[in-house]
Amino acid sequence: MAGTETSSKKVKKYSLLNAEKKKVSKSLQCPNCAAGLTLRGVGVSIAIKCESCGSIIDPRDENLSIISTAKSAKKFESGLEIGGKGRLFGTSWVVMGFIRREDVDEGFGWDEYLLYSRQKGFRWLVDFQGHWSFVSPTKYLPRVIPSGDEPKVTYESKTYDKFHSGRARVVYVEGEFYWRIAVGDKAEFVDYKRGNDQQVTAETTDDECVWSESNNIAFSQIETSFKVSADARLRALNPVDDEDAPRSRAHMNKVLMIAFGYAFISFIIFAASALFSQNKLVYVKQVTAKVPIQGEVNNPNVITENIEFTGSNSNVVVDVVSDVNNGWTDFDVTLTNEETGVAYSIAGSNEFYSGYEGGESWSEGSRSFDHTFYDVPAGKYVLDVDAESTTSVPVSIKLRRDVPDVFNLIMSLGLLFGFAFMGEIAFYRKELFNFWVEHA
Amino acid sequence: MSEFQCPSCSGVLKFKSTSSVTMTCPFCTSTVVRHDLNLELLGKVSGTIEDLSPLQVGTSGYVGSKAFQIVGRATYSWDDGVWNEWRITYLDGSNGWLAEAQGEFTIFDDAISSADKGFLNNLKVNAEIDFNGSKFMVTDIKKAECIGVEGELPFVGTKGRKGTFYDLSGFKNEFLTFEETEAGSNLFRGQKIDFDNLKLSTLRYIDGWD
Numbered sequence: 146m147a148g149t150e151t152s153s154k155k156v157k158k159y160s161l162l163n164a165e166k167k168k169v170s171k172s173l174q175c176p177n178c179a180a181g182l183t184l185r186g187v188g189v190s191i192a193i194k195c196e197s198c199g200s201i202i203d204p205r206d207e208n209l210s211i212i213s214t215a216k217s218a219k220k221f222e223s224g225l226e227i228g229g230k231g232r233l234f235g236t237s238w239v240v241m242g243f244i245r246r247e248d249v250d251e252g253f254g255w256d257e258y259l260l261y262s263r264q265k266g267f268r269w270l271v272d273f274q275g276h277w278s279f280v281s282p283t284k285y286l287p288r289v290i291p292s293g294d295e296p297k298v299t300y301e302s303k304t305y306d307k308f309h310s311g312r313a314r315v316v317y318v319e320g321e322f323y324w325r326i327a328v329g330d331k332a333e334f335v336d337y338k339r340g341n342d343q344q345v346t347a348e349t350t351d352d353e354c355v356w357s358e359s360n361n362i363a364f365s366q367i368e369t370s371f372k373v374s375a376d377a378r379l380r381a382l383n384p385v386d387d388e389d390a391p392r393s394r395a396h397m398n399k400v401l402m403i404a405f406g407y408a409f410i411s412f413i414i415f416a417a418s419a420l421f422s423q424n425k426l427v428y429v430k431q432v433t434a435k436v437p438i439q440g441e442v443n444n445p446n447v448i449t450e451n452i453e454f455t456g457s458n459s460n461v462v463v464d465v466v467s468d469v470n471n472g473w474t475d476f477d478v479t480l481t482n483e484e485t486g487v488a489y490s491i492a493g494s495n496e497f498y499s500g501y502e503g504g505e506s507w508s509e510g511s512r513s514f515d516h517t518f519y520d521v522p523a524g525k526y527v528l529d530v531d532a533e534s535t536t537s538v539p540v541s542i543k544l545r546r547d548v549p550d551v552f553n554l555i556m557s558l559g560l561l562f563g564f565a566f567m568g569e570i571a572f573y574r575k576e577l578f579n580f581w582v583e584h585a
Numbered sequence: 586m587s588e589f590q591c592p593s594c595s596g597v598l599k600f601k602s603t604s605s606v607t608m609t610c611p612f613c614t615s616t617v618v619r620h621d622l623n624l625e626l627l628g629k630v631s632g633t634i635e636d637l638s639p640l641q642v643g644t645s646g647y648v649g650s651k652a653f654q655i656v657g658r659a660t661y662s663w664d665d666g667v668w669n670e671w672r673i674t675y676l677d678g679s680n681g682w683l684a685e686a687q688g689e690f691t692i693f694d695d696a697i698s699s700a701d702k703g704f705l706n707n708l709k710v711n712a713e714i715d716f717n718g719s720k721f722m723v724t725d726i727k728k729a730e731c732i733g734v735e736g737e738l739p740f741v742g743t744k745g746r747k748g749t750f751y752d753l754s755g756f757k758n759e760f761l762t763f764e765e766t767e768a769g770s771n772l773f774r775g776q777k778i779d780f781d782n783l784k785l786s787t788l789r790y791i792d793g794w795d
Binding site: 284 | 667687710725754792
C-alpha cells in the first residue's frame with residue numbers, strides 16, 4: 146500500500162502524544178460531603194463509593210450525580226485490598242471493588258471482588274464462606290433447555306444441570322464499579338453445575354439477564370497473588386463443608402421434599418394398617434380387686450378364662466383400668482397359648498391420689514394402664530389375671546386384637562427428626578468452631 | 586490521493602480509509618469534513634475521551650489472518666455504562682468496527698446494507714429472532730449518546746449523536762447490533778474476539794497500569 150510509510154510515521158506520533166500524559170487518574174470531590182476521591186477506572190467506572198460518607202457517586206459528568214447516599218451502617222471488611230494488584234492466569238488484575246451480598250431468603254452471605262485488567266476487562270473473585278471461585282462473563286448467551294422443574298443449560302458444547310437458585314441482595318459495597326451499583330440491589334440467580342467445579346449462572350434484574358461462568362480456584366493461588374486479610378484467610382483455612390455450603394432454598398427444598406416424602410409414606414403405612422386391621426375387642430370384664438391379707442400367699446387369680454384369637458399374627462393390647470382413689474392396684478396379666486405353651490406376661494400398677502389443699506384440688510398418678518403384645522399368633526389361650534388393691538375397687542380388663550399401631554408412626558417420625566437434629570448439630574458444630582476460633 | 590492540509594493548522598492529514606468522511610486533526614483537534622478535493626472545517630470539538638483503553642488510533646492487529654489498523658474512534662455513553670467503537674480499516678481496503686465494552690472486544694463488519702430489517706420492528710428485551718438461519722436474543726436496548734470522537738469516521742456529526750442501540754446475542758459466538766440514529770438505522774453483525782487473539786501492536790501505555 147502506498148500510504149503505509151506515512152501512516153507508520155503517524156502511528157509513532159500518536160504514541161508519543163499519548164506517552165506525554167502518562168498518569169491517568171481523576172480527582173473528584175464528593176458532592177455529598179466534599180471529601181476528596183481518586184478515581185482509578187477513568188472512563189471505565191460509573192460508580193464510586195465515597196468512604197467518608199458512604200455515598201455512591203457517578204463520576205462521569207462534571208456535576209457528579211449521587212447514585213445513593215449511605216443506607217446502612219453495617220460495615221463489612223474487604224478480604225482483598227481495594228486498589229491492590231495481583232497476577233492470575235497470566236494477567237495482572239487490579240481489585241476495583243468489594244461487594245457483600247446475601248441470599249434474601251436464607252440469609253447467608255458471601256463476598257465478591259471486582260477485578261479489572263486494561264486488556265481483559267472485568268472478572269470477579271468470589272469468596273463463598275471460604276470457598277473461592279474465579280468468575281468471567283460468558284462470551285455469548287448460554288441456551289436454556291427447559292425440562293420440567295430442572296432446566297439444563299448448554300454453553301460451549303457442554304451441558305450444565307440446574308443446581309440451585311435464589312435471590313441475592315447487595316448489603317455493602319466499597320470501591321468502583323462499571324455499573325450503577327447501590328446497596329439493596331436485588332437479582333434473581335440460577336446456578337447450573339457441571340461436575341463439581343464448573344458452573345454457569347444467570348442473574349436477572351428488572352432490566353437485564355447477565356450470564357457468567359465460574360471455576361473453583363485454590364485459596365493458595367489467591368494468597369500468592371493478592372494480599373488477603375486475616376479473616377478471609379481463616380475462612381479459607383476452615384471453610385464451611387461443601388455439603389453444607391449450598392444451604393440454599395433449592396437444597397433445603399430437596400431435603401424437605403425427602404423428609405415430607407418419608408413422613409407421608411410413614412403415615413400412609415399407618416393409615417393402611419389402620420384400615421385393614423381388625424381392631425377387634427376380644428374380651429372385656431369387670432372384676433373386683435382383692436385386698437391382700439398379711440401373711441397369706443398363693444392368692445387365687447381374679448380371672449382365669451379361655452379365649453381365642455383369630456387372623457394372622459398381630460398385636461394384642463391389654464387395657465387395665467382400676468377405679469382406685471388414694472391407693473394403688475397391682476396386677477399381672479398373662480396369656481398362655483394352649484398349644485405351644487408360649488406365655489405373654491405383663492405386670493403393672495395403677496396408682497391414683499387426689500385431695501383438696503389450701504383452696505385447690507390436686508391429683509397425681511393414673512387409673513389406667515395399657516400394654517401391647519406384638520406378633521401374637523392366632524389360637525386358643527388361657528387368660529390369667531391377678532389384681533390386688535388397697536381397697537376392693539372395681540377393675541376393668543380389656544383385650545383388643547389387631548389394633549392400628551401409632552407407635553410405628555411415632556418411631557418413624559422420631560427417626561426422621563433425629564436425623565434432622567444430628568444434621569443441624571453437625572452444621573452448627575462447624576459454626577461454633579469458627580466462632581470459637583475467631584473469639585478465642 | 587487522500588492527503589490534505591488541515592484548514593486550521595496546516596498539518597498534513599491523510600485519510601487511511603476511503604470510507605472516512607470526517608477526521609479529527611491529531612495536531613489541533615479540529616474536526617474536518619472531506620469533500621471531493623477539499624476539507625471543510627467544522628471547528629474544534631474537544632471530543633477525545635480519556636479512559637484506560639489499551640487501544641488507540643494507530644494500533645494495528647489481526648482478525649484471523651486479516652491485518653487491520655485503527656483509524657478512528659467514537660465513544661458512547663448511556664445510563665449504565667460507556668463503550669468505544671473503534672473504526673478499523675483492513676489492509677485489503679475493507680472496513681469494520683472493533684467494539685470495546687467493559688474490556689470485551691467484538692469485531693463487526695460494516696453495516697449490512699441489503700438486509701431486510703423488518704424483523705427489527707418492535708424489538709423487546711429477551712425477544713428471540715431468526716436471522717440468516719441463526720437464532721438471536723435481544724439482551725439490551727439502550728438510549729446512548731456519542732460523547733467523543735477521534736481520528737477518521739465514516740459519517741459526519743458524530744459527537745452528540747443520539748440513538749437507540751439494540752444488542753442481540755446468538756447462542757454461539759455471533760452478535761447483532763441494530764442502531765437507530767438521526768442519520769438512519771443500521772444493522773451490524775459480528776463476533777467476540779479475545780484480546781490475545783487480536784495480536785495487537787502499538788498499544789497505548791499508561792503509567793501505573795499493566
